[in-house]
Amino acid sequence: MKKILIICLLIAILGISILYFLARFSQAEYIPIENLDSTYIGKTVRTSGRIVSVTYSKGNIFLTIYDKKSIDVPIFSNVAKYLSYNFKKGQKISVVGVVDEYKGKLQIVPKKTSDIKVIE
Amino acid sequence: MIEYFIAIFSGIIFGFFTGLLPGMSINNLLPIFLTFTFLKPEMLAVFIVSVSISQLLTNFFPSIFLGAPSSETAISILPGHKLLLEGRGYEALKLSLIGSLTSIIFSLILIFILSPFFKDFYSFLRPFIFYPIFFVSLFMILSEREERKILFSFLIFLLSGFLGIVTLNSVLSSQNVLFPMLSGFFGLSTLIVSLKEKSFLPKQKIDEKLRISKKDFLKSSLLGSLFGLLVGFLPAVGVSQAAVMAQYIANLGDPRNFLVTIGAINIANEMFSLNSLYLVNNPRSGASVAIQRILGEMNFQTFLVLIASILISAGITIPLVLFVSKKIYKFLVKVNYTILNLAIIFFLSILVLLFSGLVGILVFIVSGSIGILAVELKVRRSHCMGCLLLPSMIFFSGLQNSMLEILF
Numbered sequence: 001m002k003k004i005l006i007i008c009l010l011i012a013i014l015g016i017s018i019l020y021f022l023a024r025f026s027q028a029e030y031i032p033i034e035n036l037d038s039t040y041i042g043k044t045v046r047t048s049g050r051i052v053s054v055t056y057s058k059g060n061i062f063l064t065i066y067d068k069k070s071i072d073v074p075i076f077s078n079v080a081k082y083l084s085y086n087f088k089k090g091q092k093i094s095v096v097g098v099v100d101e102y103k104g105k106l107q108i109v110p111k112k113t114s115d116i117k118v119i120e
Numbered sequence: 121m122i123e124y125f126i127a128i129f130s131g132i133i134f135g136f137f138t139g140l141l142p143g144m145s146i147n148n149l150l151p152i153f154l155t156f157t158f159l160k161p162e163m164l165a166v167f168i169v170s171v172s173i174s175q176l177l178t179n180f181f182p183s184i185f186l187g188a189p190s191s192e193t194a195i196s197i198l199p200g201h202k203l204l205l206e207g208r209g210y211e212a213l214k215l216s217l218i219g220s221l222t223s224i225i226f227s228l229i230l231i232f233i234l235s236p237f238f239k240d241f242y243s244f245l246r247p248f249i250f251y252p253i254f255f256v257s258l259f260m261i262l263s264e265r266e267e268r269k270i271l272f273s274f275l276i277f278l279l280s281g282f283l284g285i286v287t288l289n290s291v292l293s294s295q296n297v298l299f300p301m302l303s304g305f306f307g308l309s310t311l312i313v314s315l316k317e318k319s320f321l322p323k324q325k326i327d328e329k330l331r332i333s334k335k336d337f338l339k340s341s342l343l344g345s346l347f348g349l350l351v352g353f354l355p356a357v358g359v360s361q362a363a364v365m366a367q368y369i370a371n372l373g374d375p376r377n378f379l380v381t382i383g384a385i386n387i388a389n390e391m392f393s394l395n396s397l398y399l400v401n402n403p404r405s406g407a408s409v410a411i412q413r414i415l416g417e418m419n420f421q422t423f424l425v426l427i428a429s430i431l432i433s434a435g436i437t438i439p440l441v442l443f444v445s446k447k448i449y450k451f452l453v454k455v456n457y458t459i460l461n462l463a464i465i466f467f468l469s470i471l472v473l474l475f476s477g478l479v480g481i482l483v484f485i486v487s488g489s490i491g492i493l494a495v496e497l498k499v500r501r502s503h504c505m506g507c508l509l510l511p512s513m514i515f516f517s518g519l520q521n522s523m524l525e526i527l528f
Contacts, residue, residue: 002496004316004496005496008490008493008496009489009493011486012279012486012490012493015482015485015486016279016282016286018482019286019287019292019479019482019486020282020286020527022479023286023290023292024290024527024528026291026292027291028291028294038154038413039151042147042294042296044290044291045294079521082521098293101409101413102402103401103402103412104412104416111289111520111521112520112521112525113521113525
């Protein structure tokens with residue numbers, strides 16, 4: 001086999017492994033809701049707050065959480081169907097997700113069930 | 121009235137110069153534009169639309185001639201480079217640009233016809249979208265025909281796909297990884313293979329002739345417009361995935377047809393994003409998100425002004441890019457091609473470091489290696505699009521949650 005082929009294959013496998021371990025073991029940065037603004041759009045962050053509104057619609061769960069400021073947490077059906085929590089107003093939750101904007105409002109979108117945890 | 125023209129012209133000039141820089145996307149510039157509060161909201165929106173169109177169109181030049189793309193035009197390197205090596209780089213550029221221009225007209229017609237069904241379209245389409253992505257990927261791999269090549273292309277698809285899952289669906293996605301990933305697969309690999317083979321920039325035939333039949337041209341542009349619509353509607357489907365799907369679904373084997381389609385998809389995507397913002401107040405591109413923030417709800421009059429801005433921007437940028445490309449080309453042929461390639465690799469690496477940090481550099485090297493691997497194994501580099509197709513497939517199959525729980 002050609003030398004360049006082996007070198008490229010090794011770089012690809014080694015590089016993907018390093019990236020995988022980086023992704024697996026690094027935590028999303030914690031940002032309090034009050035500090036989240038449009039500069040975070042597209043970034044994955046961790047935040048927490050108390051639930052002030054819960055709406056269930058077509059298998060999706062729409063939460064609004066509050067800690068000095070509020071932010072929406074849409075949990076889409078592909079994640080919501082695996083959640084065992086029964087969300088109630090006043091519960092404190094921690095959420096990891098991508099910051100996004102919908103209809104001019106910031107939201108944080110979790111991608112998997114373990115991104116959402118009820119703390120209190 | 122005159123102030124709108126000033127906004128459009130300054131947008132075109134700004135978009136033109138930033139479009140010459142690889143990796144520069146309107147999304148990098150939007151935070152700056154949003155501070156331009158001294159401009160009236162409508163004027164700022166017109167300026168942003170003009171920048172985004174002009175930048176998108178200009179970026180085909182560094183993509184095709186230098187192998188140095190942005191995320192939106194990365195896939196055009198493959199057919200573009202093929203024509204460049206045949207001495208038809210100028211024609212490749214012109215095909216992408218004219219394809220974009222025609223798609224404005226097709227997109228307007230499609231918007232007019234489809235607008236009443238716009239709201240229901242997404243919910244109708246969503247359950248089925250897994251199938252075209254799956255079959256396109258399968259067809260792309262099987263089209264290599266020989267058993268050995270099918271196996272190799274599957275390996276490239278899987279490596280790229282896993283790289284995509286790891287970087288786009290984890291905390292690493294914060295690092296703006298799409299630019300280094302696509303530049304690595306299509307840009308870096310092209311540049312390194314050129315260096316290795318000591319290839320040179322062949323003398324280019326700068327004539328205005330397009331070697332494509334009218335029928336093929338219109339078909340490719342219409343197809344690009346339809347797939348641009350798809351990108352405008354569906355999350356997890358980007359311009360590049362749509363281009364690959366269009367290529368295989370419509371059998372666009374010829375690089376000329378493919379270039380027209382890529383040009384068309386890019387512009388159509390912007391048009392439909394604006395339409396989506398106007399109709400359902402749901403922006404689908406970086407520029408429309410910024411416009412929503414500036415204008416709030418958009419009325420019909422503003423929508424028309426923005427569509428007119430797209431038309432004027434494209435109408436001026438296209439001849440400008442063609443004219444300037446002829447001048448820059450004369451300079452490029454005088455430069456030693458090896459030194460030019462090395463300079464572009466260095467420049468791309470600096471931009472990756474600036475936009476995406478050290479993680480970006482690692483992604484750039486890894487995706488570059490996979491791109492070279494594809495070339496060395498003599499299979500098509502479009503299999504590297506597995507980086508977006510595999511994560512999309514997982515998303516639309518409903519398996520994303522389980523998959524991510526297992527991996528991370």
